Structure formats: C-alpha cells, structure tokens
Amino acid sequence: MEKSSSKKNFDGKQKYQPNAVIHKIVKEVPIFSQTSTLKSIKGRLLGEKQYKNFDYIYLSDEKGKLSGVLSFKEFMDNSESSKAENVMNKKPISVSPDTDQEQVAHIALKHGIKSVPVVEDGKLLGVVTSDKMVSILNRSLQEDILHFAGIHKSHLEFENTxxxxxxxxxxxxxxxxxxxxxxxxxxxxxxxxxxxxxxxxxxxxxxxxxxxxxxxxxxxxxxxxxxxxxxxxxxxxxxxxxxxxxxxxxxxxxxxxxxxxxxxxxxxxxxxxxxxxxxxxxxxxxxxxxxxxxxxxxxxxxxxxxxxxxxxxxxxxxxxxxxxxxxxxxxxxxx
Missing domain, CATH: 1.10.357.20 (SLC41 divalent cation transporters, integral membrane domain)
Structure with a gap:
C-alpha cells in the first residue's frame, strides 16, 4: 500500500488535510465475500442499483478486510461457478485515506487502473473513481499553469476570487x-x-x-x-x-x-x-x-x-x- 502522511490532530479528534483522498471517495461500490461464486455475485449485482462504480468488484475475507479485486472483464470471462477468490487479483493497488489526491491520480496512471480503493486497517472505506481522478488532475493542471505564472499554490487558497x-x-x-x-x-x-x-x-x-x-x-x-x-x-x-x-x-x-x-x-x-x-x-x-x-x-x-x-x-x-x-x-x- 502506498501511503503519505497528511493526518493531524485537531481538538482531540483525528482530521484529514483538505487535499487528502478521503474527501474524494465513493462509498457505494460492489464488495462481496471472496468465497462467493461469480453467479451469486452476478445475481446480487442485477438486483441492486445503488452502486456508483462498476469498474471493479471488491472482495473481502472473513475478517471483512479487502483481500482482492476483480475487474468487470475478468468477471465476464470466467465461469459463473468459479469462486471469486480463485480468479481475483490478490494484490490490489490501494492507498490510505490520508494520501494526497494528486498522488492517487498518479498511482492510477502508473498502474493503468480505473479506480483506486482507499483502505484503512485493511478495511475498504471507499473508492476513488475515474471521474474523481479526472477532476483531481484538472485541478492540478490549473494550479500548475498558475504556478508557472508565479502564482503559487499557497496563494490559491487565499486568492480564489x-x-x-x-x-x-x-x-x-x-x-x-x-x-x-x-x-x-x-x-x-x-x-x-x-x-x-x-x-x-x-x-x-x-x-x-x-x-x-x-x-x-x-x-x-x-x-x-x-x-x-x-x-x-x-x-x-x-x-x-x-x-x-x-x-x-x-x-x-x-x-x-x-x-x-x-x-x-x-x-x-x-x-x-x-x-x-x-x-x-x-x-x-x-x-x-x-x-x-x-x-x-x-x-x-x-x-x-x-x-x-x-x-x-x-x-x-x-x-x-x-x-x-x-x-x-x-x-x-x-x-
């Protein structure tokens, strides 16, 4: 897991910096037990409409910790009788909730993945989806252009007109x-x-x-x-x-x-x-x-x-x- 340190304590409570990726996660993602068959997963997916991300299916172990990920293509290519734990990627790329947003976008580009799971103590908190990463990269590009003009990021917080x-x-x-x-x-x-x-x-x-x-x-x-x-x-x-x-x-x-x-x-x-x-x-x-x-x-x-x-x-x-x-x-x- 790739991490960065941007947590701090405030009024006795643990808070995250404004640029932490926790503020960009989508929680409504498909997550199932790794022992489930692809057929049972398919049935539940067809019956539930609340998911906002369908690029990947996330799997958890008996302790509820993220144990693997299954792309939609892999899901369709394998037999419905297969168990998810046998066809899933057991080493998913993930980040901690305090990771910088731009770093997460670069991690996704580096590894060629559409979404990045955000994990804390092994538990899946949510996912940074592709549309969120496009928004992050667009913001980063705007800041870089202003930076080249001599207007630094530190002043963007003050001079947002x-x-x-x-x-x-x-x-x-x-x-x-x-x-x-x-x-x-x-x-x-x-x-x-x-x-x-x-x-x-x-x-x-x-x-x-x-x-x-x-x-x-x-x-x-x-x-x-x-x-x-x-x-x-x-x-x-x-x-x-x-x-x-x-x-x-x-x-x-x-x-x-x-x-x-x-x-x-x-x-x-x-x-x-x-x-x-x-x-x-x-x-x-x-x-x-x-x-x-x-x-x-x-x-x-x-x-x-x-x-x-x-x-x-x-x-x-x-x-x-x-x-x-x-x-x-x-x-x-x-x-």
Whole structure:
C-alpha cells in the first residue's frame, strides 16, 4: 500500500488535510465475500442499483478486510461457478485515506487502473473513481499553469476570487499599493528639489517620463522572467550566475537604448551635450534598475512571500524612485 502522511490532530479528534483522498471517495461500490461464486455475485449485482462504480468488484475475507479485486472483464470471462477468490487479483493497488489526491491520480496512471480503493486497517472505506481522478488532475493542471505564472499554490487558497472574503482580498493587495503611493509622493518631492535645473534645461523634463518608463519596462521584464525561473527551476537556479547573466543582458540593452536616445536627441533637438547627459543617465538608470528589480524580487522570495504579489508594485516604485534619482543626480553632475 502506498501511503503519505497528511493526518493531524485537531481538538482531540483525528482530521484529514483538505487535499487528502478521503474527501474524494465513493462509498457505494460492489464488495462481496471472496468465497462467493461469480453467479451469486452476478445475481446480487442485477438486483441492486445503488452502486456508483462498476469498474471493479471488491472482495473481502472473513475478517471483512479487502483481500482482492476483480475487474468487470475478468468477471465476464470466467465461469459463473468459479469462486471469486480463485480468479481475483490478490494484490490490489490501494492507498490510505490520508494520501494526497494528486498522488492517487498518479498511482492510477502508473498502474493503468480505473479506480483506486482507499483502505484503512485493511478495511475498504471507499473508492476513488475515474471521474474523481479526472477532476483531481484538472485541478492540478490549473494550479500548475498558475504556478508557472508565479502564482503559487499557497496563494490559491487565499486568492480564489469566488470564495475569499472581500476584506481579505483587499488587504492582500492594498498594503503593497500604499507602499507604491508613498514612493510616488517621495519621488515627486525629490523632483521638486531640481526645479531650477529643469527650468534651465526644459528638455530634461521632457525625458523624465521616458526614463521612468524604460527603467520600469526593463525592470518588469526582469521580474517576470525571474519569477518564472524561480517557479520552474526552484533550487536548481544558481543566483550568482543568474544575476551575472541578467546584468550582462541589461548592459547590452542599456548600450543600445542609450545610443538610440543620443541620436534621437541630437537629431530633433540639436543639443549634443544634453544628448550625452540624457543617454548616459538612461544607461545608468537601466543598469541600476535591473539590479534593484532582481534584488527586490529575491528578497521577497527569501522572506517566504509570493513575489508575484509584492514584486510588482513594490519593485516598480523602487525602480521609479531610483530612475528619477539617478537621472536628476547625473544631470546635475554632468551639467
């Protein structure tokens, strides 16, 4: 018997985890004494209509414990005078009631069986039927797809939008956005410190949105890919090598974008020195933002939080504040 440990005690009573297979069993299954003849079993099957599963016939010994299983094909292929114990499979695949539901589905696929009996202390509690296993696998597939997107199973329990209470749904998202709001206010106040420089070189003000957007876009790319790689690779991901590779990619992207900005400013505004200031600032901003976006996502992940929730708004405001600060400071320093 294949087992897993997901039982726990609660209020002095033995309870099962929500993912335990006991919650998926069908109890109305045909079970007969192993000493019965196939003819007597057939007569009882024809006379009783309550069974919800007819893939297998289950047999028990004199102690009432599961002793074998008989498929419907085997039942029809053998003589009616045969005793069930002589034609049954005496080593049926079974699981304990605390076995994980997905594990049961995989056991069924591995052994090529349509239903899996759930047994405790030798007694048959019920059966996980094929339709139940299809439902389990469908749910597992949905979770895996969301997992690849960076939404982990632990959060599915909280973020089921059809079940989660409204106040919890709000509180899971609002704190991160409030952090972003505070960051925006700080960024606005920081820009105000450079009012004189912006008035003197009005073209610098034109490129504030461009600097912020490009930094945010590159940072979002890094975050999305990092979350995906964390989800798929897990512990196989080597952070030092990963950070070096992403920094190298950011360096190449930064050079290309900065050169394009330089030529654009020179062509349309005919301000070569200002073009140098903006392009150098753009490059520095992209490099620093690339690092901060990866670093913030990693910190949230290390703290045991889902980076899909926090890295978006939190890393974005860090990126915006950093890009504005670098841009303004670089402009003042170079000018």
């Amino acid at each position: 059809m079940k989660v209470p409204l106040n919890k749904a709000v509180m899971h998202r609002l704190p991160w956005l409030l952090v972003g709001l505070i960051g925006i206010i700080i960024a606005a106040a920081f820009i105000n410190l450079f009012e004189a420089t912006l008035e003197k070189y009005i073209i610098l003000a034109f490129f504030v949105p461009a600097i912020v957007y490009m930094a945010s876009a590159l940072g979002t790319q890094h975050q999305t890919l990092f979350i995906r790689d964390l989800t798929i690779l897990g512990k196989e991901l080597k952070f030092s090598h990963y950070f070096f590779r992403q920094t190298l990619i950011a360096f190449i992207i930064g050079v290309v974008i900065s050169v394009l900005v330089f030529f654009a400013v020179t062509l349309f505004w005919h301000e070569r020195f200002i073009a140098i200031v903006i392009s150098v600032s753009m490059f520095a901003t992209l490099m620093i933002t690339s690092f901060t976006s990866l670093f913030v996502t990693l910190i949230i992940y290390k703290l045991g939080q889902d980076p899909a929730f926090g890295s978006g708004p939190f890393a974005t405001v860090i990126s915006d504040m950093t890009s504005i600060a670098v841009y303004m400071l670089m402009a003042v320093w170079l000018l």
